[in-house]
Amino acid sequence: EIVLTQSPGTLSLSPGERVTLSCRASQSVSSTFFAWYQQKLGQAPRLLIYGSSSRATGIPDRFSGSGSGTDFTLTINRLEPEDFAVYYCQQYGSSPWTFGQGTRVEIK
Amino acid sequence: QVQLVQSGAEVKQPGASLKVSCKTSGYIFTNYYISWVRQAPGQGLEWMGWISAYNGQTDFARKVQGRVTLTTDASTSTAYLELRSLRSDDTAIYYCARVDAGIAEYWGQGTLVTVSS
Numbered sequence: 001e002i003v004l005t006q007s008p009g010t011l012s013l014s015p016g017e018r019v020t021l022s023c024r025a026s027q028s029v030s031s032t033f034f035a036w037y038q039q040k041l042g043q044a045p046r047l048l049i050y051g052s053s054s055r056a057t058g059i060p061d062r063f064s065g066s067g068s069g070t071d072f073t074l075t076i077n078r079l080e081p082e083d084f085a086v087y088y089c090q091q092y093g094s095s096p097w098t099f100g101q102g103t104r105v106e107i108k
Numbered sequence: 109q110v111q112l113v114q115s116g117a118e119v120k121q122p123g124a125s126l127k128v129s130c131k132t133s134g135y136i137f138t139n140y141y142i143s144w145v146r147q148a149p150g151q152g153l154e155w156m157g158w159i160s161a162y163n164g165q166t167d168f169a170r171k172v173q174g175r176v177t178l179t180t181d182a183s184t185s186t187a188y189l190e191l192r193s194l195r196s197d198d199t200a201i202y203y204c205a206r207v208d209a210g211i212a213e214y215w216g217q218g219t220l221v222t223v224s225s
Contacts, residue, residue: 001170033210035210037153044217045145045153045212046215047212047213050210050211050213051211088152090155092210092211095167096155096168096170097158097169097210098155099152099153099154099155100152102152102153
């Protein structure tokens with residue numbers, strides 16, 4: 001099973017700041033099968049990025065994803081108030097599909 | 109528009125069985141997979157499994173394999189999750205999601221399941 005480890009666990013930031021979230025895999029993951037989700041309290045997850053760098057429908061271009069092999073990154077340029085949430089990475093190239101434990105982005 | 113609407117909250121006793129439904133609309137049901145993900149209170153996302161709505165092929169997480177059954181009914185465009193021998197650590201919100209090449213873009217609203225005596 002591929003274990004995904006996200007860092008940091010929590011980030012305290014102000015609106016307008018740039019944030020970089022990290023996700024490290026225990027073994028190599030094809031970038032074709034890597035995604036990022038955003039989840040707000042009381043809501044279902046929302047797909048942000050798939051294929052490690054492709055934005056899902058309707059996702060603003062301040063969100064970008066990159067990475068390959070075992071290291072993947074989600075970057076949010078100019079945090080907006082609605083971006084404060086929990087972010088999860090996921091790999092879906094190897095069974096079982098797995099999620100990272102999440103990174104909380106909170107308002108400073 | 110694509111919609112996934114799940115059945116309502118449930119309270120179950122330990123050892124009982126659970127069946128959650130996920131009624132879909134707005135797309136051709138048999139062209140996609142349905143994935144199930146759960147989230148224990150205050151915890152992260154846990155992938156449980158997926159089913160092809162085309163041919164019924166399935167894949168499961170090892171943690172629930174043997175206790176879970178995924179089915180679909182193409183006549184009603186509905187997917188079902190059945191979980192048996194419920195334990196307290198099965199208490200969670202259960203989500204269904206439409207999957208295309210592994211990508212879960214559309215999600216149900218979630219079903220809260222509480223396992224308690």
